[in-house]
Structure formats: structure tokens, C-alpha cells
Amino acid sequence: MYGAGNVRVENVPDPKIQQPTDAVVRVLRACVCGSDLWPYGSMPATEHGVRMGHEFLGVVEDTGADVPGLHRGDLVVAPFVWSDNTCDFCAEGLHTSCRHGGLWARDGIDGGQGEAVRVPQAQGTLVKLPVAEDSALLPSLLTLSDVLCTGHHCAVTAGVNPRTTVTVIGDGAVGLSAVISAKRLGAERIILMGRHKDRTDLGLDFGATDIVSERGEEGIERVRELTGGDGTHTVLECVGTLPALQTSLGVVRAGGTVSRVGAPQYGEVPLGFPEFMNNITLTGGVAPARAYIEELLPDILEGRIQPGRVFDRTVGLGDTSEGYRAMAAREALKVLVTPDPLTL
Template sequence: MKAALIHGGGDVRVEEVPDPVLREPTDALVRVLLSCICGSDLWPYRRPGPRKGGPGRIGHEFLGVVEEVGPEVTTVRPGDVVVAPFVWSDGTCPHCLAGLQTSCLHGGGWGSEHVDAGQGEAVRVPLADGTLVVAPVAQDDERLPALLTLSDVMGTGHHAALAAGVGPGSTVAVIGDGAVGLCGVLAAARLGAERVVLLGRHEDRTAIGRRFGATDVVPERGEAAVERLLGMTDGLGVPHVMECVGMQSAWDTAAAIARPGGTIGYVGVPNGMEDGLPLRRMFSNNVAVRGGVAPVRAYLPELMADVLDGTIDPSPVFDLELPLDRTPEGYAAMDERRAIKVMLRP
């Protein structure tokens, strides 16, 4: 079959790889209907030079059709349309039972040894019962792109909102107008936030943010952004801040706009945090920091119900669709910020 491989910085290729086969009685084979490129896929893409250890499979977001299951799989059957979270998990360990499948004692990531990655034609899914969630739709349902966002970005935006303590009537600031930030806006609005301020400077993206429920857009950055947010909140600061970037500058803004006693919910993969967290400032102001890698598996049933009944439609984050063969173009488009998020169709 065909799958994307990352060879190194700026170098993703679609090549022939072995067809996946069942290896464990708890496996399922899934033929991919849709996959996509994540902002975090750009980190290895932007790392100069050849990839350590040679070319590797890439992509961790996909949905597809179950083709075959091992004898111990009971919750999915051939023909089912299923959404895969961005990690696989057994669903039965203490962390999974606590709703933190990203810390599963027996789980792992896509693209690891003998486990396919998402950007390809098919995937061997370990621990299928714990991992996959059946979507009761046909293979050509028009809501598939919206469902695909539940594989990562929509669940991740939801995690940021929960971590920040967003609820009915909340005033929220969302830092970052990437796909996760935009989904964070949608999640905050869905949870009943009254005022959702999106910090972002790309007009095409913030326009989607407004559709998703942003009541205000702040294109300024740094000190100017901080002043805007403080001005909006009687100088008191924002009670709920969602950090959806992961860079030092975003954290500095988050810490500066957070209200004393407020919470920063964060889901941006920490990257280039040279100065670390401004802990002394957070100490003085009792600003809490909650979040991390999102257990999207825990949120999938609830968010799927809302997608299926039309309550939310996160699919506008996909502003470029390409066939799998043209995956390299998708990376280039996202790297150069010509696309928010690229959907791939095998």
C-alpha cells in the first residue's frame, strides 16, 4: 500500500510500504477514508537534516472502515466506520478508566514499530476495542471531515477549554489561531462561554474563529495584546486562558493576561520554551496551569454526538484537501501557512 514517510527536514514522500496484517487477537485493520496533517507533524518536518534512524511513518489522525478484526475484538466489526484517537490505548488500565487514555499503561503512538501511521492507505490498529470509536454513518457521509477533527484537534481544543475551567458564562481568551485554537473557540462556545476572545492575526483564520463563536478578535501581539485584554476586563485579567500554541511568546502572553486566581489551560506542545514558565508571577497571582496532551478518546463519544446532530461542525479548519499522493504539497502549504490544516484522501 501507499503511505507517507518522513525522510528528514522538508522531505516527506509517499512510498510503497508493506500492507498491514493482523498480528494480535486484539487488532483491527482499518482502511483509511480520510487522514490529515497536524501542526505537530511540522516539528520533525522543520528539523533540518535527515531523520535520525532513517525514514519513518508519519500522521496520527485518521478515520476509516474496519476491514478485518482479531478474534478478541468485540466492539467494532468489518464495515464499521471508525474514528481513531491520536494514540491507541487499552481502555482498561487505571489511567484509561480515569479518562486519561493518553497515559495508557499499554498504549502507544501511531507509526511506531509494526503499527502504521495515519497518513497512508491502511492501518493496523492495536487494542482496537480500547482505541476505536464507531461512527454510525456511511462511508460517504458528508460529516466525515467533521468527524475526522475528533481524532485530534477538536478533542484537543475541548481539552484546553476543560483544563481552563470554561463553563457557562465564562470569559475566555484563546491564544493561537491554528486549528487547535479555532477548535478551542468552538469548544468554549459549546461549553457556554459568554465572551470568547481569540488572539490571532491571520484574518482568514480569525474569520473561522468568529464563525466558531469568538465574540472578539485581538490581532495584536505581546504587550499590545496584553493591554487590549486587560482593557476588556476592567484591568483584572482573564479568568480562563487557553494556550494553544506551545511557544514561549504564547506562554508569556498567557501569564500576563491571566486574572489572579485564574487558570491557564494548555494544549500546545511545549516547544522552544527557553525561559520556562514564569513561575514567580504565577505564584504571586495564584494562576493555575492545567492541561497537556489531550485524552481525545475520552471525549470522542460526547463530541461525536454533537457533530452528528449538527450542534458543532469543526470541519472548516480543513481549508485544503489533497489526495494522499500529494501529501508533500500539504506539508509545504502548512509550513508556509498557506493552509490551516490539510485533509488527505487516499
Template sequence: MRAVTIHGPKDIRVEQVPDAAIRHPTDAVVRVTHSCVCGSDLWAYRGRVPRQPGQRIGHEFVGVVEDVGADVRTLRRGDRVVAPFVWSEGTCAYCVAGLPTSCPSKGFWGDPGADGAQGEAVTAPYADATLVALPADVDEDRMPAVLALSDVMCTGHHGARGAGVGPGSDVAVVGDGAVGLCAVLAARRLGAARIAVFGHHRSRAAVARRFGADIVVLADAGSVAAHALELTEGKGFTSVVEAVGTADAMAAATAVAAPGGRIGFVGVPHGSQDGIDLRAMFDRNLTLAGGITPARTYIPHLLADVLSGALDPAPIFDLTIGLTDAPDGYAAMDERRALKTLIRI
């Protein structure tokens, strides 16, 4: 079978790899129909995160169950499924508490020795606990929106929840990537009264407004605070989502938060600990909450709205390619010619 592999900085290839297969009785084999490139994949693409030469890559997918192990009880061949970016076994204390990303048996698609999502098929461990079955009559046009539940839509939701967004909230989103834009959708769904997005890319402003942003500010990180204080008459925002993961973004998120405010941080950290001003957080009674997203917990709650069209993150996908064009899809995102690349297989 074919799959995307990474061999070094900016060296993405589509190669033949061993076929996905049942290795344990709780496994399922899923034929992938839709996958995508994540902003976090770019850290490896740029050489900022180490990968073994030839390692599989990608952690978001939708597909069709092709085979199941003897102990799989809830899935059948032919079922369409969406997968969270982490697999988990479903019965440990953390899974039961809704935190499958802390499961001792967890794993990530694309880990060394594991199948990556950007390929023709995937072996899914703990299939009953990990995969979420879709209705048999799901509209094909909804599949890009469903795919977003693998990671970025759930991650935006996690950021909004960490920021304490609810009816009437005044929300700032730091970052206009796919996660930041999905945080806008999530904040609007949770009842925010006003949403401001702080980003760098003029081309993404239209998507931000379509998703529910009232204000879009194009500014470098150093000037975000001044813009935010002007918008709030010096008070700051009660809810802030940090959706980048850099030190500058965390510093900006801290600076724009109102006293007593909450910061939901979901950007994968890359030095962002240097942007945490503990004195400012202490003096202004700020709360910092978030971390890695328990997507498997959120998918069932968000899926109904996605299938009905009430929640539609599909516009984050502005480039669609086939599997063989994956290297071009990575390059397009790296060069900011695409927000998020959808791979149809």
C-alpha cells in the same frame, strides 16, 4: 500499500510500505478514508523534532474496518471508525480513570515501527478499546468534522476544560491555529459569555468568528497582554487557553490571566517551560492545567454533537488533497497557505 513517510526536513514522500496486517488477536486493520496533517507534524517537517528516515507519519484518521483479530469483540468488518491519536488497551487504572494517554501500553500512530495515519491502511492495536465505531448511516458530509475528533477538536475541548470554562466564562484563546480555533468552538459549547482570540493570521479571523469568537486581536506575543488588559479594563481573563506551545505563547497566556484565573495549556511544548513565570502564578493564584489530550475519553461525548451538526469543526480544513499530493499539503501548511490539510484516500 502506499503511505506518507518523512526522510528529513521538508522531505515528505509517498512510498510503498508493508501492508497493514493483524499481528495480535486484539488488532484490527482499518482502511483509511480520511486523514490530515497536524500542526504538530510540522515540527518534524521543519526538522525541529527528530524522525528516522523513512518513518511513517500522521496520527489522525477515519476509516473502515477491513479485518479483525480473533479477540476483537465490539467491531466487525465494514464498520466505520474514528481513531484517537493514541491507542490504549482500555482496562488499566489510567484508562478506567479516563486518562488513556497514560496507559502503560499506549502508543502513537507514526511511532517507529507503527503505522502512520497518512496511508492507505493502519494496523490498530487494542481495537476494541481504541477505535470508536460510527453509526452505519453517518452522513458522508460529516466525515471531515468527525475526523477533527481524532485530535484537534478534542484538544481544543481539553484546553477549555483545563481553563475551567463554563457558563458565563470570560475566555481568552492564545493561538489561532486549528487547536485554538477548536478551543473557541469548545468554549462556546461550554457556555462562555465572551471569547477573545489572540493570533497572527488575518485569514483565520473569519473562522474564529464563525466558531463563536466575539473578539479577534491580531498581535505579536509581546503585545497580547496590553490588548487583553484593555479589553478587560485591567482585570484579565478568568479562563485562558494556550494553544501554541512556545515560550512566548505561555508567557502571553500567563500575562492575560486574571487573579484566580485558570490556564488550560494544550500546545505541544517547544521551550514553553521558559515562559512559565512561577512568581506571577504564585502572586496571582493562577492555576495551570492541561497537557496531552485524552481524546479517546472525549470522542464519545462530542460525537453526538458532531453528527447532529451542533458542533462543526470542519471549516478548519481549508485544503483537500489526495494521498499522492501529501508533500504539497505539508508545504502549504508550512508556508501558511493552508490552516489544516485534509487528505482523502
């Protein structure tokens, strides 16, 4: 990405093992994230550009000496933060704060939107997938790298359980994944706030019980009406904007929890005296996807959840720029990126 609206596919040096803890993975499936759209909308122009992509699954091509659990040919998924999976933070399930981890597409690390990636801390980062390269489950398995785990993190940190009512803010891929996750954790009432009918229809398929298409004060009123005036115990904020957060605080029940997983496009949160008197909790944050993959994987393999349905468009790697455009224009919900025929 060279700046707002400017994504180019270019040749870069092939990744090679640099550290004994590295692996090289040939990318089978990647995708464009809602969070990629923030720089796509506003990044200042740069001369050299930056790598992009933090969601991918693929095939191990090479491993360093200190990656005992992985071998050439293994099919693996990478969470959107790499980590050693052994430090105290990882042991607590907070792999996003790993003492030896980091982000893709930064500081000399490859991005996932490419042909291959050098994976640091490969033993800790990558999770093997027991499927073949042509599995129809690849799109759903790819969501383990970010959106499904992010929706799950949102629901878990909010404390969703069979006794909690839920509002999900946002009908993007993360919001829809939050619906799957809330349903999976037993929630019986899931109100989805979104205004794209094709997306909210998918939300209903995933387990939403009510759709609220109104926004702002009108949307808050509608959720209040649906809940006897009280709001819901938990609110899953899957957008990241201040208006979405304000809506969250407007629909949360006294004693309830707002969990946010959309990268916040604000610096200050309106949590003053009224929220204090109502004992409102704000939680969530960047999802430690690695912590959740083993738990969620069987539900995908056994067909109980189908998060891959969030992908409604596929582009070849060479057309990644078109994928960004389609997502930014809201023509596509989430764009899957496959290797180009030439690469195959």
C-alpha cells in the same frame, strides 16, 4: 518523513493482524497536524525515514480474535493515541497514559497518513461512527481524532463554564477548536488572539466575541483593555511556543488558569513569585481524545458544531508532501488527505 521539508509517499508492507487485539483499518480520511510541522521544520535528515500521521478515520477491514465489538465494514475514528480503554488511567479518562497504549507511527506501528493502518488495542481505541463512507460529515468527524478533542481538553482543564471569560491563544485548527469548545461549554466572552483574518473570521463564526491581532506586550495590553484591566479567568494556549505561553501568563486574571495543549517547544515556564502571588494555575497537556469522543460525537452528527470547517484544503495521499508545504507556508489552515483516485 526523511527530514525537515522532506516528505515522501512510499509503498510499505500491507498491515496485517499481528495480535488478537489488532484490527486493520482502511483509511478514508487523514490529515496533517500542526504538530507534524515541528519535525517538518527541524527534523535531522535520516536514511530510512519515519512514518507520519496520527489522525484518521476509515473502514474496518479485518479484526483479531479479541476485538468483539468491531466488524469488517464498520466505519471508525481513531484517537491520536491508542489505548485499551480499560486500565485505571483510561478509567480516569487519561487514555494518553494508558498502561497498554502508545503513539501512532512509532515502534513499528503504522502512521495515519497511509492507505491502511494496523490498530493495536482496537477494541479500546476505535469508536464506531454511524455514517456512510460518503457522508459529508467525514471532515468534522475526523477532528474527533485530535483537534476538536484537543481544544475540548484545553477548555475542560481550564475550567471553562458560563461564568468564565476566555482568551484563546492561536488561530490554528486547535485554537479554533478551542473556540468551539469554549462556546459549547457556555462561555459568553471568548477573546481570540490571532493575526490571520480568514482564520479569525472562522473563529467569529465558531463563537469568538473579540479578536486581538496584536502580539506580545501589545496583545497583552489589548486583552487587558478589553477586560477592565483584569485579564480573563481562563486562557487556552493552543500554540506551544514560549512567547505564546508568556502571552498567556500576561492575560490571565488573578486566580485564573492557563491551559496549554500545544506541544511545548520550551523546557522552563516563567512561574515565579508574581504568578504565585496571583494564584495562577498552569494545566492542560496532551489531550486524551478517546475520553471525549462519545461526548462530542452527537454535536457533530446533529449539526450543532462544524469543526470540519478547519479543513480548507484537500490533497490526495500521493500529494501529502504538498499538504505539508501548504500548511508550513500558512497557505492552508489544515489539510485533509483523501485516498488517491488510483486507490479508490
